[in-house]
Amino acid sequence: MSLINEQSLKVIGDDRGQLIALEGNKDIPFDIKRVYYIYGTQSGVARGFHAHRNLKQLLICVSGNCDILLDDGHSKETVNLKSPDQGLLIEGLVWREMHNFSEDCVLLVLASEYYDESDYIRCYDDYLKQTRK
Numbered sequence: 275m276s277l278i279n280e281q282s283l284k285v286i287g288d289d290r291g292q293l294i295a296l297e298g299n300k301d302i303p304f305d306i307k308r309v310y311y312i313y314g315t316q317s318g319v320a321r322g323f324h325a326h327r328n329l330k331q332l333l334i335c336v337s338g339n340c341d342i343l344l345d346d347g348h349s350k351e352t353v354n355l356k357s358p359d360q361g362l363l364i365e366g367l368v369w370r371e372m373h374n375f376s377e378d379c380v381l382l383v384l385a386s387e388y389y390d391e392s393d394y395i396r397c398y399d400d401y402l403k404q405t406r407k
């Protein structure tokens with residue numbers, strides 16, 4: 275089974291342009307408790323390098339593009355997020371890295387929980403141990 279759970283977001287378009295509306299527990303399979311976005315990422319910078327114990331997230335590149343690498347401890351897959359109607363759902367114990375941000379990239383993240391540093395696994399060796407329990 276692929277690690278990449280892509281969601282095709284419903285576009286409400288007319289002759290003025292496009293609009294996407296996302297409602298928690300309707301368009302997205304969780305309550306949205308937190309929203310953050312990453313932008314102005316410097317050239318050559320990669321981010322992430324962690325897993326979450328208990329967090330669901332939907333990632334959307336609302337401008338530009340970037341690569342998201344997902345790793346479940348057995349295999350790795352990379353997806354290029356390049357369109358505002360392309361959502362990437364990440365849940366479960368998955369290591370994630372973000373690479374190759376375009377200069378205009380704005381990566382929007384909808385999250386199921388408030389920020390909680392204790393939910394993070396930031397050491398890859400610890401992550402691998404957790405996946406092999």
Ligand code: TYD
Nearest residue numbers: 308309310312320321322323324388389390
């Ligand atoms: P960091 O985890 O390094 O970001 P990334 O995973 O994208 O590389 O987060 C950078 C800083 O921002 C760190 O001090 C934690 C803080 N932060 C919050 O305060 N709230 C949040 O929702 C997030 C995602 C990060």
